[in-house]
Amino acid sequence: MDLDEVFNPSSVVVVGASSDERKMGYQCVKSLVEAFDGEIYVVNPRVRRILGIDAYKSVKQIPGSVDLAIIVVPSSVVLPVVQECAEKGVKGAVIITGGFKEASAAERDASMDGELLQERLAALAEDAGMKIIGPNTFGFVNVGVINASFSPVFNGLRKGRIAMVGQSGGVCHIFAYMAMNEGIGLSKVVGLGNRCNVEFCDILEYLEEDDETDTIAMHIEGIDEPRKLMDAARRVAKRKPVVAYKVGRTRAVERAALSHTGSMAGEYKLYDAAFRQSGVVTVNSCEELFDAAKILSLCQDCLPKGRRVAIISTQAGPGIILTDECVSGGLQLARFSEETEKKLKRLLPPLTIRENPVDMAFIRDAALWLEVVRTVSADDGVDALIIFNLYHPSFLLPPEEIVDARRSYGKPLIMCTSFPHELMLKEKIKLEEGGVPVYGTPERGAKALVTLMRYAEMKRRTKGG
Template sequence: MERMDRTAQSAFDALFYPRAVAVVGASTHGGKVGNFVMRSLLASDVEKVYPVHAGGAKEILGRQAYPSIEDIPDDAVDLFLFAIPQKHILKSFEAALTKGCRGAVIYTAGFREAGEEGRRDQERLKAAADEAGVKIIGPNTLGFFRSHSLMNATFMPVLSDLFREPGSIALVSQSGGVAGFGAIRFAEDRIPLGTLVCLGNRANVEFADMLDYLAYDPHTRVVALFIEGLDDLRRFYEAALKCAAVKPVVVLGAGYTEAGRKVARSHTGSMAGAERIYEAAFRQAGLIRVHSIEELVDAAKILSLNPLPQGNRVGIITHTAGPAVLASDILARHGLVLADISGATEEALVSRGVLAPFMPPDNPVDLTTFGYLDRSLYVKVLEILARDAGVDAALAVCMSGLGDPNVETFPARQFGEVAARSGKPVVVAWGAPGYAREEFDAWMEAGVAAYPTPERAATALANLYRSSRLRGRRRSFASPLEFPEELSDFVEDLRSSGNKILLEHQAKRMLELAGIRTAHAVLVSGEDEAASAAREIGYPVVLKIASPDIVHKSDVGGVVLNITDEEALRRAYRYMMETVARKAPDARLEGVCVQPMVPTGTDLIVGGIRDVQAGPVVMFGLGGIWVEAIGDVAFRLAPVTEEDAREMMEEIRASAVLEGIRGSAPVNRDALARLIVTVSHLMECFSIQELDCNPVIFHNGTFTVADARVVL
């Protein structure tokens, strides 16, 4: 994997490891952002701190203050923190550059989120920063926190108290509010936080930049992201793919923008909502997608503490059946199963006397009330399960004694030691309230991921398993696909003639030159020509209206199927022309396409669209009328690998259709995968805006593209 270039690396190091920091807008007033920032900074490990106060204060929080940036007696100030009104930012940033600024945090709002003038100001700010090689966190941000360098550049000084111990999790959030809620969850769950970065308006530090940096950061084991929207989804995907190849990346997304998305003329375009394309990029890059802040934190916690499971078989230890049942249901929904424990394990459970006389040795291992009263039984059972090669992970469910002195303290340290020796992931559902600090601290000190409910524990274990499956797939960028020169010439001729919306016979010719099998269409301009073309093709044939203005031909009577002789063809031709003229009187008619009737089979769709944020995207799903009726489709950023294509096949809800149902033959998956890959490369290589192969009919071990539409 290619490392971040040294210039960018140096710029980020200036942010996270500054020698000297200036606070522009430092305040003497305890309730203002500039005062909060100063207190955060004074809790940091920084050699020199320079408060800048235009009001003339001589000292702020024990540090000498300066009336302006120019008055700072240091020309090597690495980091500038700006807590001043928006109208002063640009001039102040330029002054900061003269003092050696290498990194900046701009807390101030009022830039591109505030309208056209603010957008222009942010562009000027970005241009100045890029020219100087300076990285800006913000504007409109909470800032950042880095426990490993004891650097708090937020206006939340409390973070320095909450996270005294360095952690291995990096949280990168677009929203300061979500970052704040996330930090609270980390603190409440006793999870050390390594890095917190709030990108805000993303002047010139994007998620992709942070992923490039964190991928090689030795202090980061897990990356957690909150994303509202991206300007360049393609660049994010490329950075995420590389980062997820070396460490797990968990993502929570919300509020995907549709800005810039044009009205689509194809089935693919109409299905391509922003959320679907973002989700496709997350899947394709190997990210673990979650659906709440709580799940984001829970997933990061278990990933930071556990090895990945080698399989999906779980052993459960409990003293109460109901919570174990709840957990089992969640595990099953995510592809995990209760392990079939071996005979040796059953024998050990009985011989070591860990079970009540009336309980059979089974999974879940039910300790009944004895497990509540004698917590050492959990350690003994874990030792037994850990030796079973058929158990890949363990989940323990236990209620806290809630401070009752007559209830034995759980031996968390010994339990954690057994878990560590086993090399297998172990998670605990610990029935205790959040205020039981000492109990959850004990689990963290033991290196065991503990959660206050069985649902959260099971969901976290499911996300750990998802991570193991993603890491097991060696993802890579798709290799280039070579197309014949004749295809390039054909497309260029179409562009030169001003053709953007291709007629069906042109679209099919393009596909045929790419090596894709189609029901070859012949364009005719009259009834006699249609009859002649049909005799040459051979009956049965299909007639289709050819018009750049008619997207759904069957809706206006523009398709007649299964024509078996010339008399029927002539009747169908006249009927179709009359019906289309009546139902689409303003449509431009270029003629009629004649093509062979394709044998019946399984109707699928393979298509693509050029998205404003993601670039070329490929789609697969059920075709024909089903694509609009149920929208059972999968997307990926193009071009794709065959592995990506096969994942798309499994992703649709009706994937069982590909195996053949009610007597229909199975779909040739190898041929389908190659078709998806070829279409994805067409999308990238020829600047296609929209492409539909719908339906693609799979029959007799092969396929035929029965209808096609292309917009250049």
């Protein structure tokens, strides 16, 4: 059996469904009811109906076939439930319940050996040929298809081309919430939790072939077989950008990580080096993970050919910040050709700075702005453009025109603007759908561009080697 049947089931059962809306067993049903088109079953021996769905007393009693089980029962009964699912022919399971390897590692409860429990779960799943996401996970979302998680709020996710895979459900949530806040689409969000028999390498292989995913973001605490992950990452990164946020720079997290998903955080630096060697982009915060995934998804068809950046700004101050950030990140200020300089001098009045960084303060004419953007884009000495815009996008830099310039010249064009979010969300989405990533501050935009340049260089090295 294949992970595809886990991510695209026709029928789903929630075992441990609840009618108490504070419980995960209720929220899981809500996630499905609001958005899943297939057959939904719920199992709870003590309740008759949940959210309008008749409850069965056990999985066995369900009349039709079931592809995927979402299991939210106490850890002591997970194994019998999985056994029952196996007998029923269920092909995959999401086990939200905790109390497995992570509980054993923390020795939180001497009466229960979580590690042993997980081993038995793995053996059972192996016998049944059943793929298990978790245990100890929030679940997963295949956007537009199924929300197999305890977070119905994810039914508000837009469909997009970035997949997020996290060891922690919490970090998956942070990433997906950012996407919702920014109007960015995602393809899949997967919380791996304790990784009973679906590891990072398995998901990477699945996502490598997933036509809906063009970029993969990962959050990793620590795993048992890092080499398998690196091998998979190296192969996948040749086809799609992979970004990794490996936590655990300090020793203080070791214990916490162990008792989270049952794995040591491991040597941060070793992971970091191994990822870079495998062609994986590494980052150091949730925000950087999101910003990097966004630029790699939107600009992979126009990777910069070098490090020479042109900066254009509606105001000098943010232009200076862009310069500072780009240069400290290893980029170079592009030197404009004589032709470009001549044209800019003709186009722009003396009060404007007509060299790179171009300061267009006081130019309040959209046609002129566009001509400058096109002139700079056409310069062979420019590998990428980054623009700071103080105003509403429609005022000087209309999304359609900017998208057109980005497409015509095939160079990455990054837009930085912190204009009040709700007043520009529509235009921001238009820009990003057209391949122009938008960032809320000049620093974030510049950092993302640095990441893109590094990725492009890594790609060139790999091809050359």
